[in-house]
Amino acid sequence: MSETMNLTLKVWRQAGPDAPGEFRSYPAVANEHMSFLEMLDVVNEGLTEQGDDPIAFDHDCREGICGTCSLMINGTPHGPKRAVTTCQLHMRSFKDGDEILIEPWRANAFPVVRDLVVDRAAFDRIIQAGGFISAPTGSSPDGNAIQIPKDDAERSMDAAACIGCGACVAACPNASAMLFTAAKVAHLGLLPQGQPERERRVLSMVHAMDEEGFGGCTNFGECQEACPKEISIDNIALLNRDFVRATLGDRESGVRRTAVM
Amino acid sequence: MHLDAKIPAGPLEDKWDQHRADLKLVSPANKRKFHIIIVGSGLAGASAAASLAELGYQVSCFCFQDSPRRAHSIAAQGGINAAKNYQNDGDSTWRLFHDTIKGGDFRAREANVYRLAQVSTNIIDQCVAQGVPFARDYGGLLANRSFGGAQVSRTFYARGQTGQQLLIGAYQALERQIGLGTVKMYTRHEMLDVVVVDGKARGIVVRDLVSGEVSSHAAHAVVLGTGGYGNVFYLSTNAKGSNVTAAYRAYKRGAGFGNPCFTQIHPTCIPVSGDYQSKLTLMSESLRNDGRVWVPLKQGDHRAPGDIPEAERDYYLERKYPSYGNLAPRDISSRAAKEACDDGRGVGPGGRGVYLDFAAAIARLGEDTIRERYGNLFDMYAQITGENPYRTPMRIYPAVHYTMGGLWVDYNLMSTLPGLHVIGEANFSDHGANRLGASALMQGLADGYFVLPYTIGDYLAGTKLDAVDASHPAFREAEAEVRSMTDRLLAINGTRTVDSFHRELGQIMWDKCGMARDKAGLEEALRRIPELRAEFWKNVRVPGAGATLNQSLERAGRVADYLEFAELMCRDALVREESCGGHFRTEYQTPDGEALRNDETYSHVAVWEYQGADAAPVRHEEALDFEFVKLATRSYK
Numbered sequence: 084m085s086e087t088m089n090l091t092l093k094v095w096r097q098a099g100p101d102a103p104g105e106f107r108s109y110p111a112v113a114n115e116h117m118s119f120l121e122m123l124d125v126v127n128e129g130l131t132e133q134g135d136d137p138i139a140f141d142h143d144c145r146e147g148i149c150g151t152c153s154l155m156i157n158g159t160p161h162g163p164k165r166a167v168t169t170c171q172l173h174m175r176s177f178k179d180g181d182e183i184l185i186e187p188w189r190a191n192a193f194p195v196v197r198d199l200v201v202d203r204a205a206f207d208r209i210i211q212a213g214g215f216i217s218a219p220t221g222s223s224p225d226g227n228a229i230q231i232p233k234d235d236a237e238r239s240m241d242a243a244a245c246i247g248c249g250a251c252v253a254a255c256p257n258a259s260a261m262l263f264t265a266a267k268v269a270h271l272g273l274l275p276q277g278q279p280e281r282e283r284r285v286l287s288m289v290h291a292m293d294e295e296g297f298g299g300c301t302n303f304g305e306c307q308e309a310c311p312k313e314i315s316i317d318n319i320a321l322l323n324r325d326f327v328r329a330t331l332g333d334r335e336s337g338v339r340r341t342a343v344m
Numbered sequence: 345m346h347l348d349a350k351i352p353a354g355p356l357e358d359k360w361d362q363h364r365a366d367l368k369l370v371s372p373a374n375k376r377k378f379h380i381i382i383v384g385s386g387l388a389g390a391s392a393a394a395s396l397a398e399l400g401y402q403v404s405c406f407c408f409q410d411s412p413r414r415a416h417s418i419a420a421q422g423g424i425n426a427a428k429n430y431q432n433d434g435d436s437t438w439r440l441f442h443d444t445i446k447g448g449d450f451r452a453r454e455a456n457v458y459r460l461a462q463v464s465t466n467i468i469d470q471c472v473a474q475g476v477p478f479a480r481d482y483g484g485l486l487a488n489r490s491f492g493g494a495q496v497s498r499t500f501y502a503r504g505q506t507g508q509q510l511l512i513g514a515y516q517a518l519e520r521q522i523g524l525g526t527v528k529m530y531t532r533h534e535m536l537d538v539v540v541v542d543g544k545a546r547g548i549v550v551r552d553l554v555s556g557e558v559s560s561h562a563a564h565a566v567v568l569g570t571g572g573y574g575n576v577f578y579l580s581t582n583a584k585g586s587n588v589t590a591a592y593r594a595y596k597r598g599a600g601f602g603n604p605c606f607t608q609i610h611p612t613c614i615p616v617s618g619d620y621q622s623k624l625t626l627m628s629e630s631l632r633n634d635g636r637v638w639v640p641l642k643q644g645d646h647r648a649p650g651d652i653p654e655a656e657r658d659y660y661l662e663r664k665y666p667s668y669g670n671l672a673p674r675d676i677s678s679r680a681a682k683e684a685c686d687d688g689r690g691v692g693p694g695g696r697g698v699y700l701d702f703a704a705a706i707a708r709l710g711e712d713t714i715r716e717r718y719g720n721l722f723d724m725y726a727q728i729t730g731e732n733p734y735r736t737p738m739r740i741y742p743a744v745h746y747t748m749g750g751l752w753v754d755y756n757l758m759s760t761l762p763g764l765h766v767i768g769e770a771n772f773s774d775h776g777a778n779r780l781g782a783s784a785l786m787q788g789l790a791d792g793y794f795v796l797p798y799t800i801g802d803y804l805a806g807t808k809l810d811a812v813d814a815s816h817p818a819f820r821e822a823e824a825e826v827r828s829m830t831d832r833l834l835a836i837n838g839t840r841t842v843d844s845f846h847r848e849l850g851q852i853m854w855d856k857c858g859m860a861r862d863k864a865g866l867e868e869a870l871r872r873i874p875e876l877r878a879e880f881w882k883n884v885r886v887p888g889a890g891a892t893l894n895q896s897l898e899r900a901g902r903v904a905d906y907l908e909f910a911e912l913m914c915r916d917a918l919v920r921e922e923s924c925g926g927h928f929r930t931e932y933q934t935p936d937g938e939a940l941r942n943d944e945t946y947s948h949v950a951v952w953e954y955q956g957a958d959a960a961p962v963r964h965e966e967a968l969d970f971e972f973v974k975l976a977t978r979s980y981k
Contacts (some may be wrong), residue, residue: 096687115730116617117618121499124620125620132885143585144419145417145625146419146626148419149414150411151414166665184365193696202410210516211522214516215517216475217520220395220794221793221794224469226500227428229472229482231480236477239477240503243512246410273474274477276475309719
């Protein structure tokens with residue numbers, strides 16, 4: 084069996100959106116095979132037994148795919164390991180005696196709900212604005228009627244791998260949602276099925292992103308580093324290109340196209 | 345309780361077409377007058393919500409997650425079956441139907457399964473149109489792979505993230521409707537009761553998980569797409585939040601529960617590493633396309649896998665089931681792993697593991713090909729175990745994964761409670777006693793995109809539904825019951841955490857109602873579960889308050905339901921004195937250890953009817969008539 088680690092956690096506690104928050108210290112005992120969230124589970128069991136309020140944090144699948152878990156761990160979204168979500172981070176990435184700082188995502192567009200839980204509904208509203216292909220049920224041709232070059236399908240899949248966790252926003256000094264938005268623009272825009280709505284999609288989604296209070300993109304690239312699914316900032320370049328083309332297209336046609344759904 | 349499956353007459357291949365022609369329609373102008381509540385936003389719920397809204401109905405959709413995109417369908421890895429026969433390998437609607445019936449060990453309804461196979465092809469078309477980036481070959485056409493229980497390649501996939509991509513497709517269709525104002529979405533809301541007015545489901549009571557507010561929502565029909573109950577075992581591959589609460593509370597309001605003991609233990613999961621373990625992680629069945637399963641031939645062989653020569657390995661699936669080999673169905677593969685470990689030949693800590701070895705495939709195809717096929721799964725394995733599966737074989741062990749049982753539904757997907765429809769894993773329908781790999785995604789989307797949108801219209805058009813709103817006394821009463829349960833949980837203030845009860849329940853269920861069951865064990869479980877339940881209600885500690893985000897309270901409500909539901913599962917397992925699919929009663933096996941079915945007595949769906957807190961539930965039977973398929977002993981040898 085592996086050796087026991089004794090850790091000190093400094094955890095952000097906040098009773099509600101409008102309540103003041105503060106860091107509180109908790110001792111934690113772990114071993115290398117535990118996941119980070121299992122380590123927190125053990126802390127919470129202890130807090131409950133002592134009559135304290137357990138630490139609220141978001142999590143669900145614990146397989147790195149649902150995008151529910153979050154956490155800034157020592158200042159890095161999802162902790163120190165590249166391309167890994169918090170739920171799949173294991174304690175072998177830490178050592179005995181470590182102090183670990185745990186905070187929620189911090190962004191105006193992601194208000195804190197309680198402790199480490201934030202509200203990411205803004206992402207859903209960006210998708211509502213245009214992150215889809217309008218294909219009502221029953222109206223589709225045979226799946227093989229649309230041939231898609233393998234490389235295009237692969238690039239689309241690379242972008243579609245986004246789990247919507249919000250690490251990109253948390254990592255960005257401007258709290259921009261550009262990588263999230265660009266991943267969707269690229270996922271759909273790289274496919275032939277996504278062409279009819281391509282311009283309208285990018286205009287609407289960028290407009291929605293701005294409305295939600297996310298900051299602008301200034302090409303720091305922190306988002307790409309933080310992304311547990313390694314979504315590339317090349318997608319942002321693609322979004323910018325589409326956005327310019329859609330905007331210029333509007334001017335040339337003389338029609339002022341507002342962000343419509 | 346009257347069980348009328350409403351299976352249309354006529355030849356198997358014409359039943360669905362004929363039925364669609366017979367179903368009543370709601371005119372476009374009238375659709376907007378009907379309000380439908382959908383609980384759950386996974387593949388079934390999201391696809392139904394989007395499709396019904398596109399048709400013009402008013403839809404409200406509820407999920408406990410913070411976004412509909414996070415429903416647990418997202419974690420499905422390997423793929424989705426469809427009888428496209430794109431590979432020209434002899435697939436057909438009939439073959440998919442037959443594989444599914446046989447895979448389910450002849451405990452599913454023929455008509456439902458045939459319809460599922462029929463609409464499977466529409467699902468692929470629909471998903472492609474939505475922009476699901478399925479794997480493709482260099483010619484740009486869709487690629488396929490093989491899954492357990494089939495000898496054709498009919499599984500469509502998007503790397504190891506097929507569930508994610510299909511759910512994102514459905515989620516985007518749903519978000520589009522939300523944006524258009526046709527669906528009202530309630531995230532972080534948990535359904536805690538179904539409201540019945542004049543014998544019909546007319547709404548639900550929910551708790552807002554952020555504010556703690558309990559509220560009522562009235563509708564003309566209610567649809568549950570709330571998933572399975574695998575977490576009754578505490579450790580499973582399900583998401584932590586997956587629960588039986590919505591289905592169980594519907595059962596308490598009069599919906600019959602079908603075959604609750606039919607649970608699927610998936611053969612390829614990462615073994616348990618310690619008592620802090622919070623969940624188990626699946627390694628997709630698709631890995632068995634290229635991985636070979638083995639254990640050492642000798643008992644207690646603790647050599648490193650690379651030091652065990654070929655001649656001293658037992659590739660037991662290839663040995664026992666030569667025609668399907670490593671692609672034997674899940675129930676059979678899981679039991680074979682358990683037998684090897686029970687025999688003292690398991691590997692890894694505690695001897696509860698078998699190897700899944702890619703050395704031969706890497707030698708044949710190269711590491712790059714294996715990485716392209718399964719890269720994300722290999723990464724996940726390495727991340728969890730700290731071992732490199734390209735160099736050393738994976739260690740795997742069976743884990744609870746899926747529940748074939750669920751609320752009983754008729755051919756129209758309506759439960760025994762009129763107006764309450766149940767879709768996806770939450771219903772009992774199409775998988776019999778064992779689900780084949782890549783068929784859950786197929787069923788969830790079939791129900792949501794292509795079945796319910798037709799059948800619910802027939803109910804709405806053909807039923808007299810008086811105007812009812814949330815001020816009706818039935819809603820007030822249900823709300824009061826929900827509040828009182830919450831208050832009770834918070835007031836106990838005992839000494840044990842919610843999770844400690846859940847773990848103890850899970851251990852009982854795994855030991856006595858898991859991969860192998862027997863009469864004595866089930867009877868013991870039926871003694872211990874009520875004792876544990878009584879202790880829970882005396883000694884659980886739920887910290888915090890009701891009027892706030894309180895994750896302990898959420899879990900407490902779910903565990904309270906599991907503590908009742910577990911008993912129902914054990915009762916069902918005890919009465920079914922045969923072995924079939926995932927239900928293996930050790931008393932009923934063939935001399936070579938295979939499941940021994942009893943078609944004379946048990947060729948039926950067991951449907952349980954709630955009789956109140958202090959009375960035993962009543963068991964009803966829906967006979968399964970096999971008109972088109974010959975009942976046979978399942979063989980994969």
